[in-house]
Structures are given as C-alpha cells and as structure tokens.
Amino acid sequence: MEKDFSVIDYEVQDNIAVIVVKNPPVNALSFSVRAGLLHFLMKAEKSKEVCGIIIACEGRTFIAGADISEFGRKPQEPDLPELLDYLDRTKKPVLAEMHGTALGGGLELALCCNYRIASKNARFGLPEVNLGLIPGAGGTQRLPRLIGIEKSLAMVTSGSPVGSTDAYKCGLVDQLSGENLRCDSLNFIKDIIETESVHPSISLKTKPIVNDEETQTILKTYRSQVRKRKRGFIAPEYNIRSIQASLELEFRDGLKFERKLFDELMEGEQSKAQQYLFFAERQANKIPDLDSKIKPVDIQKVVVIGGGLMGGGIAMCMANAGISVTIIESSKKFLDRCWKNITANYQNTQKKGRLSQEQVKNRLCLIDVSLEFEKVSDADLVIEAVFENMQLKKDIFRRVGKLAKKNAILASNTSALDLNTLSESSGRPQDVIGLHFFSPANVMRLLEVVRAQKTSVSVIYTCMKLAKIIKKIPVLVGVCPGFVGNRILFARQEQAMRLAMQGIDIERIDRLIYEFGFPMGPFQTADLIGLDLGWEKAFTNENLLVDKFCEVGRFGQKNLSGFYDYDASRKATKSELSEKLIEDFAESKGIPKRDYTDDEILDQCLLPMINEGVKIREENVVTRNSDIDVVYAHGFGWPAYRGGPMHFGRTLGSDKVLKKINYYSQFFKDRFWQTSHDFRNILDEK
Numbered sequence: 001m002e003k004d005f006s007v008i009d010y011e012v013q014d015n016i017a018v019i020v021v022k023n024p025p026v027n028a029l030s031f032s033v034r035a036g037l038l039h040f041l042m043k044a045e046k047s048k049e050v051c052g053i054i055i056a057c058e059g060r061t062f063i064a065g066a067d068i069s070e071f072g073r074k075p076q077e078p079d080l081p082e083l084l085d086y087l088d089r090t091k092k093p094v095l096a097e098m099h100g101t102a103l104g105g106g107l108e109l110a111l112c113c114n115y116r117i118a119s120k121n122a123r124f125g126l127p128e129v130n131l132g133l134i135p136g137a138g139g140t141q142r143l144p145r146l147i148g149i150e151k152s153l154a155m156v157t158s159g160s161p162v163g164s165t166d167a168y169k170c171g172l173v174d175q176l177s178g179e180n181l182r183c184d185s186l187n188f189i190k191d192i193i194e195t196e197s198v199h200p201s202i203s204l205k206t207k208p209i210v211n212d213e214e215t216q217t218i219l220k221t222y223r224s225q226v227r228k229r230k231r232g233f234i235a236p237e238y239n240i241r242s243i244q245a246s247l248e249l250e251f252r253d254g255l256k257f258e259r260k261l262f263d264e265l266m267e268g269e270q271s272k273a274q275q276y277l278f279f280a281e282r283q284a285n286k287i288p289d290l291d292s293k294i295k296p297v298d299i300q301k302v303v304v305i306g307g308g309l310m311g312g313g314i315a316m317c318m319a320n321a322g323i324s325v326t327i328i329e330s331s332k333k334f335l336d337r338c339w340k341n342i343t344a345n346y347q348n349t350q351k352k353g354r355l356s357q358e359q360v361k362n363r364l365c366l367i368d369v370s371l372e373f374e375k376v377s378d379a380d381l382v383i384e385a386v387f388e389n390m391q392l393k394k395d396i397f398r399r400v401g402k403l404a405k406k407n408a409i410l411a412s413n414t415s416a417l418d419l420n421t422l423s424e425s426s427g428r429p430q431d432v433i434g435l436h437f438f439s440p441a442n443v444m445r446l447l448e449v450v451r452a453q454k455t456s457v458s459v460i461y462t463c464m465k466l467a468k469i470i471k472k473i474p475v476l477v478g479v480c481p482g483f484v485g486n487r488i489l490f491a492r493q494e495q496a497m498r499l500a501m502q503g504i505d506i507e508r509i510d511r512l513i514y515e516f517g518f519p520m521g522p523f524q525t526a527d528l529i530g531l532d533l534g535w536e537k538a539f540t541n542e543n544l545l546v547d548k549f550c551e552v553g554r555f556g557q558k559n560l561s562g563f564y565d566y567d568a569s570r571k572a573t574k575s576e577l578s579e580k581l582i583e584d585f586a587e588s589k590g591i592p593k594r595d596y597t598d599d600e601i602l603d604q605c606l607l608p609m610i611n612e613g614v615k616i617r618e619e620n621v622v623t624r625n626s627d628i629d630v631v632y633a634h635g636f637g638w639p640a641y642r643g644g645p646m647h648f649g650r651t652l653g654s655d656k657v658l659k660k661i662n663y664y665s666q667f668f669k670d671r672f673w674q675t676s677h678d679f680r681n682i683l684d685e686k
C-alpha cells in the first residue's frame with residue numbers, strides 16, 4: 001500500500017517538533033497513522049533543529065485504539081510493536097499530549113513516550129479484555145512499571161477507562177493541562193529540556209517489579225474476583241498472567257511473553273466470538289432501507305402510559321439521559337406506588353455511591369406523574385406499558401392516536417401481542433412501533449425495536465437513534481410471536497421441560513446450561529420469570545407442565561415455590577413436590593423415561609435455539625444472523641465468548657448441526673425440530 005502521510009501534520013515550533021494525527025473520527029492507529037508517525041518521528045529525531053517532540057491528535061480525541069477495519073487481517077508494517085520500539089529508542093524527549101480518550105494502542109503509545117500531559121476531561125484505558133484479548137504492544141509490561149500492580153490489574157481486567165484525576169494521582173500522566181493544552185504541552189517540554197538531561201523511559205526499568213507478599217495477595221484477590229465476575233472468560237486471567245510477568249521477567253522478556261499470550265488469545269475461539277459480537281453490535285444499527293435524506297426527530301418529551309414494573313424503569317431510562325418524561329397511571333394508588341418505586345430505586349443507587357444526591361435530584365425533576373391522559377398531546381414519543389391485554393392496549397392506542405400531535409411516535413412495550421393489529425387501532429399505523437424493553441428496563445441494555453407492517457422508516461430511524469441516547473443496544477426486529485429473544489427462549493424452555501418429563505433431573509439440566517455459560521438454567525429461569533405468566537385459573541391447560549404447577553399454587557420465586565423451593569433469601573433447594581408433579585404429569589401423558597449423556601442434554605437445549613434462529617432469519621424477522629446473536633448476548637445471557645446461537649451453530653458446522661437436528665426430529669415431532677429447507681445456507685451466512 002502507498003504510504004499516505006496526509007493523516008499526519010508535522011511542524012516545528014521553537015525547536016519542538018509537533019506531530020499531529022488527523023484520522024477522524026477517533027484517530028485510530030491505522031496503517032497510514034503508524035507509517036506516518038514512524039516517518040515523522042524519524043524526521044524529528046534526525047533534525048538538527050529539533051530538541052523535543054510532541055505527539056498530539058486533532059479532533060475530539062487522542063488515539064482511541066486500533067483501526068477495527070484492520071481486525072482479522074495481517075497487519076501491514078510497521079505494526080504497532082515496531083512503531084513503539086522506535087519510539088522507545090528515540091533519544092529526544094517525547095511528550096504525549098492527550099485529550100478525549102486514550103485507549104488501547106493509543107495509551108500503549110503514550111506509555112512509550114517520556115512524558116504525558118492531558119486535558120482535565122481526558123480518559124485512559126486498556127479495553128482489550130472486552131474483545132477477549134490482552135494489550136499486545138507492551139501495555140501489560142509498561143503500565144505496572146509506571147503505576148504499580150494493583151491499579152494496572154484494575155484497568156486491564158475491567159477494561160474500563162480511568163479519569164484524568166485518577167490518572168494524575170497514580171502517575172499515569174505527569175501534568176494536567178489548564179485551558180490551553182497545546183500551549184501547556186509546549187511549555188512543559190521546553191521546561192523539561194532546560195532542566196533535565198536524562199528523560200524517564202519505562203523501558204529502561206528493565207528489572208522486574210518487586211514481588212512481595214502484598215503483591216501476591218493483590219494478584220490472588222484479582223484472580224478470585226474475575227473468576228466470579230467473568231466466569232468462563234479466559235482473557236481476564238491472561239491479562240493477570242501478563243501483568244504478573246512484570247514481577248517475574250526482565251522487560252524485554254516480559255514483552256515477548258505478552259506477545260505470546262496475545263497471539264494465543266487472538267487465535268482462540270473466545271476472542272473470535274467476542275470480536276464478532278463487537279462488529280455485530282455495530283452492524284445491528286444499520287437499517288437496510290434507510291433513505292439518507294431522512295433525519296431523526298428530536299425527542300424531548302416522552303409520555304409513558306402505565307407506571308408498573310416496566311413503565312417505571314422506562315421512565316428512568318429517559319430521565320437518566322436527560323429527557324423529560326411523564327408517567328400516566330389509571331389511579332392515584334398506582335401513581336403513588338410508581339413514584340415510590342422510582343425514588344427507592346434511585347436512592348439505592350445513591351447509597352451504593354453510583355449517583356450523587358444532586359444527580360438523583362436532577363433525574364427525579366425530569367419525571368412527572370399524572371392521571372391526565374390528555375398529557376400525551378404534547379409528547380414527541382408515547383410509550384404504552386399497560387397490562388398485556390389486547391383490548392386494553394387497543395383502547396389506549398385508539399385514544400393516543402387521536403390525542404397525540406402530528407408526527408409523534410406511538411410505541412408499545414408489548415411482549416407478545418400482535419403489533420400490526422395494535423398499530424391499526426391507532427388510526428395512524430405509520431407512527432406505531434414496538435419498543436420492547438427488558439426487565440429491569442433501567443438496567444438491561446437490549447432493546448428490540450419492533451417494526452410493524454406500516455411503521456415508517458423515519459420512525460424506525462428515530463427510535464434507533466434514541467436507543468443510543470438512552471444507552472441501549474437496539475436491534476431491529478419484525479413482528480412474530482415473542483419477537484426474537486422470547487421466541488428462541490421458548491424453544492429451549494420447551495425442550496428442557498420435555499427432558500424433565502423423560503426423567504432427567506432438573507438440577508442436572510440447569511447445571512449443564514450454567515456450565516455452558518448462561519447465568520442460570522431453564523428451570524431457574526422459569527422460576528424467576530414466574531410460572532403463572534399468561535396462566536389463568538379458568539383456562540388452565542391440561543397439556544402444559546407449568547400449568548400443573550400453577551394449579552397447586554407453585555408460581556416460582558415470587559411465592560418461594562416453583563420447580564425449586566426457595567428460602568426467604570431466595571436460595572433454591574430441591575423440591576420433592578416438584579419432582580412428583582413432573583413425574584405424575586409425565587406418567588399421565590405416557591411419556592417414557594430415558595437417559596441421556598450430558599452432551600445429548602446440552603444438544604437438546606441448544607439446537608432448538610439455533611433452529612428457531614434459522615427460521616427467524618428465513619422469515620426475515622431480522623436483517624442478518626448477527627442481529628439474533630446481539631439479542632442473545634445482550635438480553636438473554638448467552639455467553640459472549642460463544643458469540644450467540646447463530647455464531648455458535650456456524651462454528652460447530654452447519655452440516656453437523658443439521659444432522660443432529662434431523663436425528664432428534666425422529667423422536668420429537670413438533671415445530672421445534674422441524675427445519676428450514678435452506679438451513680445450511682442460512683446458518684452459514686456471515
């Protein structure tokens with residue numbers, strides 16, 4: 001590739017070479033940037049006129065990491081380690097001038113400079129762990145030599161950035177700038193040149209860091225923390241091992257060790273899955289038939305109808321993003337309950353130190369509660385979150401359709417009702433959309449944005465943009481029973497129930513799914529959701545196992561008895577009664593007992609999920625397979641290191657998966673085991 005130095009500006013001011021990266025939007029370390037930096041560093045190093053060097057960036061941020069478009073490709077030289085090696089050996093003092101976010105390779109580059117200055121709102125992080133990796137360009141060897149083991153472990157295992165005050169306190173940056181960053185940088189480096197003859201370089205600290213009892217305790221603490229918090233992920237442990245190497249190895253050997261670990265992770269399945277999800281999330285934002293002329297509507301005022309579990313949480317999402325919101329309830333009693341829940345929720349967050357009193361006050365100020373339905377008339381967006389009842393929702397949409405202003409968006413949070421029918425009842429179906437939040441709505445990041453038959457593209461576009469503002473991960477889906485997430489979950493739950501009816505211990509099934517990486521198994525999930533969801537005494541279904549549980553008043557965690565028994569702290573124990581209910585039910589239906597291996601049990605729970613995903617894709621309910629994976633990783637606990645059901649299925653091999661599905665379809669003659677004719681082509685789609 002031709003070297004293109006237009007992404008770098010170079011000028012000499014008062015004997016200081018100022019090298020400025022101009023690679024919007026985030027000054028990623030692309031091939032051109034690496035080549036340009038190397039070229040101009042060499043030029044500055046050779047120049048007789050230059051006494052010191054500043055590396056800075058134009059635009060909103062310092063270098064915020066690698067160029068993601070180069071991921072998975074062989075890097076063109078110079079690669080980052082080569083550039084950093086040169087930077088390390090530069091004789092003239094180099095200052096990194098940082099603003100915005102210095103992330104990943106950007107921070108690793110700054111660590112190779114002799115000095116670091118930053119603006120007060122800058123942030124610094126090594127987020128590689130989120131992609132199943134470790135920093136691979138010296139980060140794990142330089143950072144602990146600069147700021148110590150504990151802080152380094154915190155940064156690399158969480159992947160979360162630290163702010164400038166913290167960074168200054170721990171010595172990550174040497175100076176925080178006032179109003180004029182460039183002016184402060186120039187003054188800093190000129191002073192240094194005048195006063196210091198030797199300039200600090202982390203790579204000169206070749207010896208390992210002191211490895212005492214205290215450091216060993218810190219390592220142990222982090223290991224046990226990440227084992228719990230990041231169960232199943234291997235990258236956090238690799239990050240710890242690499243930081244640990246700085247205690248045991250000379251600097252250059254440490255770099256080699258870090259590279260070896262990095263390469264191992266890069267080649268492994270976990271990082272591939274996590275990188276896949278990273279791109280999948282970005283892809284999910286792309287709306288296929290979007291006309292570039294369409295502009296999103298500015299949402300300033302939201303009305304939520306129904307202030308129950310979901311409505312309250314949705315209102316909090318809006319207030320958290322600075323959007324004013326009114327909750328409309330049907331009676332004073334429910335209105336008071338709603339307000340009490342919201343304030344208690346915010347106060348808890350404040351007690352945990354995650355919000356200040358001032359922040360809580362500001363957020364509560366943005367939430368209004370009312371009994372006046374007419375308030376929908378000045379909303380830009382109305383979100384209905386009343387009981388899951390078609391007639392009630394239709395009435396609400398009819399009234400909202402008449403009252404809401406022109407161009408207002410009318411959304412429903414329904415989980416299962418037909419959005420096409422609902423949208424017609426508003427009289428303005430082009431304005432109607434589904435915004436399917438998950439519980440707790442103020443915490444869960446996934447948002448299924450449901451496109452009905454007549455929803456306008458402008459409404460979809462606005463809602464996808466709004467989702468970002470309220471910090472959700474939106475996935476555009478079409479109308480089908482249960483949309484994407486619940487529909488696939490249902491397939492797994494059905495087969496798990498069937499395994500239980502064949503005499504497989506529910507604890508064993510739950511354990512296997514947990515060990516696969518889900519936060520809990522199918523029966524724990526069922527108990528948590530509530531076995532009575534959608535159950536009515538008068539319409540109890542003889543053919544449903546869960547209805548048997550409801551008939552005897554076992555509703556799940558909510559009344560401490562479901563598939564398991566629960567104590568007051570909701571700790572689950574085995575229930576003889578539950579076992580008997582399952583056994584009696586199976587006997588009454590003439591279901592024979594069978595035994596399966598662990599692998600067969602896992603297959604029977606996971607294959608129907610992949611199969612359902614293929615059908616969803618075939619019906620064009622989603623735009624791409626990866627959209628299903630985003631739903632599953634962010635809303636349904638599919639372990640990110642396994643990518644999602646579609647990625648997992650494709651990695652297993654579409655032939656193998658199809659063969660297994662066909663095998664089980666001999667025994668289970670229902671829709672969960674019926675496949676699409678185009679199964680392999682659909683699953684293989686990238």
Ligand SMILES: NC(=O)c1ccc[n+]([C@@H]2O[C@H](COP(=O)([O-])OP(=O)(O)OC[C@H]3O[C@@H](n4cnc5c(N)ncnc54)[C@H](O)[C@@H]3O)[C@@H](O)[C@H]2O)c1
Nearest residue numbers: 306307308309310329330334385386387388413414415439
């Ligand atoms: N609970 C979940 O996990 C979950 C998840 C996703 C979606 N949903 C969907 O969200 C919707 C609400 O569910 P929820 O769990 O919050 O129910 P909920 O019972 O907690 O709340 C419903 C609220 O609507 C109010 N309401 C009823 N009629 C009203 C009217 N005419 N005007 C104003 N308010 C009225 C009720 O007083 C109640 O507070 C349902 O459609 C449900 O399917 C629920």
